Amino acid sequence: MAETYDILILGAGPAGISAALTAKARGRTTAILSADPLNTPLAKAPRIENYPGVAAMNGRQLLAALLSSAIEQGVEIRTGRVTSAAALGGKFMVGQEQEIYEAKSLVLCLGSQQGTKPFPGEMEYLGKGVSWCATCDGMLYRGKRVAVLGLGSGAERDAAFLKSIGCDVTYLAAAQAKDVEIKGAETVTALRCDGEEHAVDGVFVLRDTVAADGLLPGLRMEEGHIAVGADMDTSIPGVYAAGDCTGRPYQIARAVGQGNVAALAADRYVKERET
Ligand SMILES: Cc1cc2nc3c(=O)[nH]c(=O)nc-3n(C[C@H](O)[C@H](O)[C@H](O)COP(=O)(O)OP(=O)(O)OC[C@H]3O[C@@H](n4cnc5c(N)ncnc54)[C@H](O)[C@@H]3O)c2cc1C
Structure with a gap:
């Protein structure tokens, strides 16, 4: 250190x-x-x-x-x-x-x-399927389905990084999204974004702040x-x-x-x- x-x-x-x-x-x-x-x-x-x-x-x-x-x-x-x-x-x-x-x-x-108000489910599942940092947590989701909620400047680059390490990535440019909810049981199971539901193991919520x-x-x-x-x-x-x-x-x-x-x-x- x-x-x-x-x-x-x-x-x-x-x-x-x-x-x-x-x-x-x-x-x-x-x-x-x-x-x-x-x-x-x-x-x-x-x-x-x-x-x-x-x-x-x-x-x-x-x-x-x-x-x-x-x-x-x-x-x-x-x-x-x-x-x-x-x-x-x-x-x-x-x-x-x-x-x-x-x-x-x-x-x-x-x-x-x-723009930092958490989505429903975000704080509940933080560390249990929700991550704020692709480079820190990406490896945990190798071979798994993840959604990237792109809300900040580096989000597309981070989605490409997740893809490159073997994650199955759904990218959602979510800056204008009106209705987002992260769902799960013990860990995340799905993301709902403007009426569409995506079955995922992880959600990367990527804001600038x-x-x-x-x-x-x-x-x-x-x-x-x-x-x-x-x-x-x-x-x-x-x-x-x-x-x-x-x-x-x-x-x-x-x-x-x-x-x-x-x-x-x-x-x-x-x-x-x-x-
Ligand atoms: C369009 C526009 C016009 C404006 N015009 C004027 C004007 O004419 N006169 C005036 O006095 N004020 C003006 N303002 C307001 C002014 O920009 C702000 O008051 C000022 O920038 C506040 O400074 P700050 O250091 O508090 O925050 P910011 O300038 O917002 O800086 C915050 C910094 O923190 C970083 N950051 C935040 N979260 C994280 C994180 N989790 N990890 C790493 N980095 C992080 C950001 O990237 C940023 O670099 C204007 C603002 C806008 C948007």
Whole structure:
């Protein structure tokens, strides 16, 4: 296993980049784990005019500028979907694709939680036929029938991967699906999607993001967002959150400010445990 990071940041949007820069400035070991940082909702913004210090530009240009400031400061950015996190013996273990990372504190900067509401049956059968990660769990379904619910950017590529390792794959581009239910007994037996029923042994639900409380069980949510205090502290000691995942208004300046506050609080948390 790699080193234990002081502050591990999940999500490379404005909040995560701001948190990483502050963590670095405080001399903390840090890294950002994120899905493709240039494939986020902000990248589609046609024009940003209310972010101070930069001329009006589109979202992709602003993201590129933010990312290069992080890279310039030596922030490590590891690309891939994070699908699990857990508190273990005073530390945190975070699963990204097939890698596991260890950290003393976490800052969650996962973006708005829109589109993460689980389907009926999804949480019930998670780990019993439902998976959020093709590369992590694909081998368990070799020679079996699986459905891939494509809800995010890498889903088609993941379906091709599952096929390549010998799964019998039904791919459903499900972003517009209105009626989805995962059915089973002890484990998954079928998937219903817009009136059609598919007999399957497994269902890969592949979104770009994962509901924060599904990612980190025990995290308190409030009206679909992570509940935070004034220091961006969450219900789990050592875990902080910033940006759109903590609520409205969804704005870059707010995300950047909260990322800074969250990293300063994470720094204090780590320091208190050092002395
Ligand atoms: C079309 C559009 C126009 C906008 N225009 C403006 C504007 O003009 N001015 C303004 O202030 N705001 C604007 N916004 C809002 C702004 O984009 C957000 O407020 C801001 O991006 C929030 O930053 P964030 O870091 O909290 O989240 P995000 O920018 O959403 O970043 C979240 C990051 O986390 C990653 N992530 C999430 N889940 C996982 C996971 N499970 N594993 C790995 N990575 C994960 C994502 O891939 C992403 O990189 C606009 C938004 C949109 C969609």
